[in-house]
Amino acid sequence: MTDVLAELHALRAGDLPTHGGRTLAYVYDSGLSEVDEIGADAHAAAAGTNGLDPTAFPSVARMENDIVATASRLLGGNADTAGSVTSGGTESCLLAVLAARDGRPDPSLVLPSTAHAAFHKAAHLFGLRVIQVPVDPVTFRADPAATAAAIDDSTVLVVASAPSYAHGVIDSIPEIAAAAADRGVRMHVDACIGGWVLPYLRRLGEDVPPFDLSVPGVTSLSVDLHKYAYCPKGTSVLLHADAGLRRGHYFASAAWPGYTMLNSTLQSTRSGGPPAAAWAVLRHLGDDGYLRLAQRVRDAVARIRAGIEGIPGLRVLGDPGSTLLAVASDEVDLFVVADEMTARGWYTQPQFAYQSSPVNLHLTITAANHGSEAAFVADLTAAVAAARALGPTEVAPELAAAIAALDPETLTAEQFAGLLAGAGLGQGGGLPERMAPVNALLAAAPPRLRERLLLEFLGTVYR
Template structure:
């Protein structure tokens, strides 16, 4: 029997096509076809769509045109000069140290310099003029944690045999937080340096967990469009494709059905916010957790902003949707102790429902000549003083102290929200859950209001897509008269703007509106990098 005689027309066609070819030609055509097919499959089968990649490549090529490149470079250079000029002006009354002093300064000299550096800001945060940033400040607490930090400033939990007491403090901070967020005996976690690191650690843990348990080689995570930018940072750091899901335009909560449609075999994490940063709304965590259980995917709740306030809002007498470990399917929570835990900056917590996830957060090196090396978070050496100061703050406040603070903050937030809803020309985004009130306008450019309030000494957060501003209410705003002053200035500013609502925004605030209109987002990124570089500006040495 002749080989392949039963293969029919396909074999006959191939024989005719290659009948007159040399063997090397057949081999070359075969190899080219196989490699081309593999390349095409790889090109098409990527996490990003052809449209997104094509758009990015188009702008990349356009920016290579000399006339375009020169224009962009000129604008970025101008932006950087403007940033540096502003920093230089703000430091006019200070001298610059460009090298070590020949002889060390005295204690009094150093403290005088510190006071001068702290007094050059434009906003009085101590009087509650700032959105977020400083969440609480009490003289007696500052005195306490200053003393605690002084005692523990040189401790390092990297050496648990030398500083076992600091390690115990960290363990207690984690356990107290687990209890606050309704974790059971299996719940666990670590402290970190801030919300971003807490989020980074969760993403790293779930990437590695999926690799070990499901051999996921091309991980993705599904997040609301309003989720904190730290998730994008984690995606960049750990090569996790991030899939953004839009939120409902009215409720500002993530579209759970869209989350469901986005899930695939490479999904390693689902995320919800409690609350989100832009609008202060809480996603439907119960529905997201149900998807996590159905598809066996971990669910992370980002409560960095809400922290202890969101944990205690229901106990304080307000209605709030469930979001924590009381929901079956929630596997981790991030929360910032340096926000509504009122601890000094540089402390946060990442909590897990089970140690199997926490184990994948850890980094272990077994074959280093310096010995077996393991670390729970990004840092090796960690500031024991910050751990001790956080522990001392929590011990000082106690449950009742935090509950009373929650009542003050949520009461003030609702008071401000109710007043704003009565003002013509503006609206409140969604239904704020705890302490963030976001404002927009369909009548005038909302950044005009931000600029007007800025000139009156208020510092609010600017939002984009769509344009908006928000105030994050802290314990600083609960001081007598602060909320009423804000409302009065808000009303007066809106009334003035409404005299000519069509007038365009001018000055620095115009940059926010312009930035949203630039289709090539890499240009916005270049300007942002120029700003970040300017933060490290020092004048040239004479």
């Protein structure tokens, strides 16, 4: 056993760090070691249970009911509110769409262009059309009037974010919910990231606009516990205003000779480990613990944002109202800046240009960043200076023109392999030491081609 664990730790040595606030995407770190220990112990204690049958494992049902009740109290629910515990934000969003899908023939979703890609995945899987509404080009906030105009007789669900992932902006939830209610359409708030921190930021005096189930017209809301509830991955909650709205994502089948399959989520067998870990962490931290963590992350965001705004050539996009920042520049190559930050031990996530949103670096700031803000800003300042000295990464004009002319639907596997090799994305998922040339090439590709290239690359990782 010791040898196996040693091998596991050796494999993990090549991963991004999950603690210490050095990875500003993908991970959410409270900075409290005992929280990790409690979550791990609770997960181990319930890992062998199966949420498929709550009569066989009533402990899982009890813990999930407790989790939903806690989320409901925090997020404007009432006695009618019903919920489900899922594996993550994408599953919660998928289920919100699935529950609404059968409301009208040829169903469609109305989404701001900043809505999470999970809703496009839901449309792809469940056969809905996406009606995408451009957002304000400066604030990146969803436009209530344009959203209202996009609702038609096929609309089954309207979506808004609290906040959006790309820019950390909270949409105008009351106005959008009212527009949906006027047309008799469901309205979902994607609060996967903000749901567990925004209520506490409001209690700390921040100007947090209404966004939860207390807003008239909001019929469902998703919130991830493995984000700012600082629980182990992966646990999320989908809340519905009442059980009738939830019923559409339940599934039952007696059309075979085995047990009658009953599913409350997309999964059948579900380990009790993740909900047990979340249940334990929620109870350990409690309301006061989350308020303290919210204060730490609020202070970290303010200091890092002020530091960024003091670096010549950088700017924060929009007016983020939560814990996420998007950093843009008209003066330096941000793909190079990201590489320079990696060399200094920080992971910042490049985001490609889309509509009015330019290339930017995404920062997810957590409580673990409290205390290291000055070090981050100092390294970012040095990274920007280094990027200025190096200059931008160039894609040869003839290569950019050739890429733009490619049709991803007609390219062969061999052609894709050649493009991947040209981009530096080799067999086995290997990556070059510096990603700026890869990102520059991907940025030159139209979105559909970029999708296909990265899917082909994913196929080389999982062989």
